[in-house]
Amino acid sequence: MPASTARSSTEARTAVERGRDVVAEARRATADVGPLLRLRISGLAGSTKRRLGLLGVLVGMLTLVAATVPAWGPGAGSGDRAQNLLLFMPSAYLGVLFIAVVSATASGGGRELLARDEAVAFPVSPTTDHLGSLLMAPLNVAWLLQAWVVLGATAYVLGPERLLLVQLPVVLWIAVATAGAQVVAWSFEWLRRTAHGGLATGILLGLLAALAVTAVAAGAVTGFLDRAPTVRIVLLSLAGRNGDWAAYAGGLGVLAALALVLVVLGAVPAHRAARRAPHEETALETSHHPARPLPGSDLRMVLRIDRAGIWRSVPLRRGVAVLALIPGGVALAGGLGWDMLLIMPGLVASGGALLFGVNAWCLDGRGGLWRETLPLSPRLGLVSRAIVLIELLVGATVGTLLLASLRAGVPSLAELVALVSVTAVVAMMVTARVLQWSVERPYATDLRSARATPAPPTAMFGYSIRLAAATTMVSLLFTGVVELGDWRLPLLVAVPFLLFSTRRLVKVARAWEDHPTRARVLATVAG
Secondary structure, three states, rough: OOOOOOOOOOOOOOEEEEEHHHHHHHHHHHHHHHHHHHHHHHHHHHHHHHHHHHHHHHHHHHHHHHHHHHOOOOOOOHHHHHHHHOHHHHHHHHHHHHHHHHHHHHHHOOOOOOOOOHHOOOOOOOHHHHHHHOOOOOOOOOHHHHHHHHHHHHHHHHHHOHHHHHHHEEEEEEEHHHOOOOOOOHHHHHHHHHOOHHHHHHHHHHHHHHHHHHHOOOOOOHHHHHHOOOOHHHHHHHHHHOOHHHHHHHHHHHHHHHHHHHHHHHHHHHEEEEEEEOHHHHHHHOOOOOOOOOOOOOHHHHHHHHHHHHHOHHHHHHHHHHHHHHHHHHHHHOOOOOHHHHHHHHHHHHHHHOHHOOOOOOOOOOOHHHHHHOOOOOOHHHHHHHHHHHHHHHHHHHHHHHHHHHHHHHOOOOHHHHHHHHHHHHHHHHHHHHHHHHHHHOOOOOOOOOOOOOOOHHHHHHHHHHHHHHHHHHHHHHHHOOHHHOOOOHHHHHHHHHHHHHHHHHHHHHHHHOOOHHHHHHHHHHH
């Protein structure tokens, strides 16, 4: 029998052979992205697929409108307002990178193509996971909003002349920022998983926070933004409008090459992170919690369980930290006045609801079956979940406003009453809406994974759009009311919203008390 001619694992390989293996692995990983995406889509119901298709068309139309319509607005291209806005464009482009980095880092590298439990049966290459995360980056309302803002502002500043050529550098810059954010996020996730990752990430974040506070206190933020490298994006768009083809073609080539390099580079820390165990998740799952004295009432006991479910979930803890610090930090750095801060409660509330509220019963998972055996009223669990969610939304909003107040000064009575009113309104409105979604459309999800979301990415995308649109409209309404100067008007406007939200909560409570409905929800989230 002839001897095998297969290469032994102990034989040395040349650099060329190792390079071929890397290229072959990259091709396989890239080819796997399409089937995995189709697998995710195939699991959706027919009506959900139709809604997703309509939503995709709507988003495409809104993107086209945002990128073109402002170019024909009053004063676009040459007016005083356009010239003043031109000075802020480099800062806006830099903000795209900042939001992308924060969003990707908080979710541990991006969105998962497959959940952790499913990846056991269907092993996915880290490169495939990385590429899938990049493709699903637009399924994020923060990513979409910042893209619409910079595209619309660019169109308004530079006008309609050669608009496609003007917008192309901006689109490439958004791609560069998204790919660069993935590199940073995967590197941060790898650092988290090292032997002393918790200490290292804590020190790093502390240094960054201290640096940011020092820059704001020293008044150096404006000087830094004036020297931001994103000034070149503005110059490149101007070159496309003015017909400076040599500079334009060279700049586009640099941006395209940089985006490609960052996409490839992101696979390196993704592989390194995949080779290490997630220490933070493992520590939470293996930790011991000593028993505490029983509280004095059933409601307090259920509240304790629900609060512990948030703080013992890695993605929820990270999300709460980001929600409490980032909006307030942005408002503080931008020096927003109280008239602009009326928008913040709606944005914070819509973001906080996406942490777990849109699928509120996923906090229990399989434990929901145990909780159902307790001799408690079903309505008690719903009340507890609503209280915990309102606590989270109001607490994050208060933290944001406290940070922003360091530079905003003292609000007038009308502004203070409007802030309290809009905070109460959006908290109640969002809580009622997401609890209704939780009862009507539950999902099975595992919030132990650091990158988990309470619903599939497509569903989260739809939820985020609807919540952001509703809360923004309400915030704009209160912004207009406060301009009238009467502190009693915000209270009068808030009353019908609070009554409507209370009515919706009562309807959700009645639905939750229905035994077949409750059994369907618990069976789904426990699956």
